[in-house]
Amino acid sequence: MRSDTVTQPTAGMRQKMATADVGDDVLGEDPTVRKLERKAADLLGKEEGLFLVSGTMANQVAAATFCRHGAEVIAADTSHIYNLEVAGLAALFGLQVRPLHTQRGVFDREELAAAIRPGAIQVAATGLVCLENSFDLNRGYAVSVDAIAHMSDIAHGRGVPVFLDGARIFNAAHALGQSASRICAPVDAAMFCLSKGLSCPVGSILVSSREFITQARRIRQRQGGGWRQAGLLAAAGLVALDEMIERLGEDNTHARLLASMLASGGFPISSSDVDTNIVRLEMPVEVSSDAFALEMSRRGIRVKVISETAVRMVTHKDIDEAVIPNVADAAIQSVGCLLDRGRALLETFPK
Numbered sequence: 328m329r330s331d332t333v334t335q336p337t338a339g340m341r342q343k344m345a346t347a348d349v350g351d352d353v354l355g356e357d358p359t360v361r362k363l364e365r366k367a368a369d370l371l372g373k374e375e376g377l378f379l380v381s382g383t384m385a386n387q388v389a390a391a392t393f394c395r396h397g398a399e400v401i402a403a404d405t406s407h408i409y410n411l412e413v414a415g416l417a418a419l420f421g422l423q424v425r426p427l428h429t430q431r432g433v434f435d436r437e438e439l440a441a442a443i444r445p446g447a448i449q450v451a452a453t454g455l456v457c458l459e460n461s462f463d464l465n466r467g468y469a470v471s472v473d474a475i476a477h478m479s480d481i482a483h484g485r486g487v488p489v490f491l492d493g494a495r496i497f498n499a500a501h502a503l504g505q506s507a508s509r510i511c512a513p514v515d516a517a518m519f520c521l522s523k524g525l526s527c528p529v530g531s532i533l534v535s536s537r538e539f540i541t542q543a544r545r546i547r548q549r550q551g552g553g554w555r556q557a558g559l560l561a562a563a564g565l566v567a568l569d570e571m572i573e574r575l576g577e578d579n580t581h582a583r584l585l586a587s588m589l590a591s592g593g594f595p596i597s598s599s600d601v602d603t604n605i606v607r608l609e610m611p612v613e614v615s616s617d618a619f620a621l622e623m624s625r626r627g628i629r630v631k632v633i634s635e636t637a638v639r640m641v642t643h644k645d646i647d648e649a650v651i652p653n654v655a656d657a658a659i660q661s662v663g664c665l666l667d668r669g670r671a672l673l674e675t676f677p678k
């Protein structure tokens with residue numbers, strides 16, 4: 328349950344991959360890639376799509392397409408693009424990130440407005456505002472369409488474009504009861520991952536205007552991201568778009584179910600903390616998250632340690648509803664066992 332990236336491709340994906348029509352994608356001749364890019368762009372309501380190897384590359388290429396060297400990019404302080412991309416914006420493209428705090432992925436209006444700067448003799452010009460939905464890979468909050476529209480209006484009002492990192496956009500769409508294209512309507516470009524809950528082996532898709540994607544394709548090429556018979560991978564993506572989006576709603580439901588079972592077991596969590604398929608679990612003060620993860624692994628369950636006091640559990644297609652009660656029981660037992668051990672240890676100390 329560490330991540331939805333561990334999902335195995337389906338039998339249907341493997342079969343389509345084996346028989347895909349392919350060509351040289353750098354030359355624009357892979358029909359399966361073309362089909363996937365077209366379909367993804369339509370699904371998100373944008374003109375064109377670009378298939379890339381990862382979400383990280385999609386984010387990086389998007390920012391580099393929007394911004395000139397030396398510009399500033401506004402992003403959430405707990406966003407993926409700021410925390411988990413090896414300082415790529417700075418290291419690869421000369422972009423400085425200005426991290427801002429958010430409430431569940433929503434910037435404070437005044438703070439956002441004040442952070443967007445036109446540039447001056449001593450000041451970097453803001454080149455891009457980055458949003459994320461679902462927000463925070465360790466929390467998975469769904470950001471409402473209204474909030475995205477308001478934040479985008481503030482940026483657009485100052486002539487700054489908006490990019491949405493929608494790695495898990497379809498989980499957010501289920502939680503909001505909105506289509507992915509509605510969520511993306513206010514933003515200039517967006518990306519989503521095929522390799523997470525959608526269960527593909529590889530890939531993410533960036534969508535935007537035709538002009539933007541033409542430039543993004545050149546930047547992807549410069550990064551060494553041009554690929555040849557990539558239709559083998561795109562074939563799995565097409566299966567994902569046809570067959571895997573609908574079922575992501577189940578993952579969200581399973582995560583909420585898990586949260587409510589954990590709450591009944593005494594954990595400080597409520598199902599209102601869980602919008603999508605990610606459960607962040609805080610440990611009681613006496614228990615370290617490393618010790619908890621070890622106890623869980625002894626019970627056959629792998630969780631991700633995200634801080635000294637918290638772990639993450641993610642639901643996905645390879646986690647059946649039937650195992651959710653076992654996971655909750657294992658968590659309750661693990662904490663019980665660690666607390667007992669702590670008490671026993673304390674008794675060995677002289678009073």
Ligand SMILES: *Cc1c(COP(=O)(O)O)cnc(C)c1O
Pocket residue numbers: 380381382383384386407408459461463464492494495520522531
């Ligand atoms: C996973 C993730 C990415 C990066 O995707 P990779 O394919 O792992 O590079 C970007 N943003 C968010 C919010 C993610 O969860």
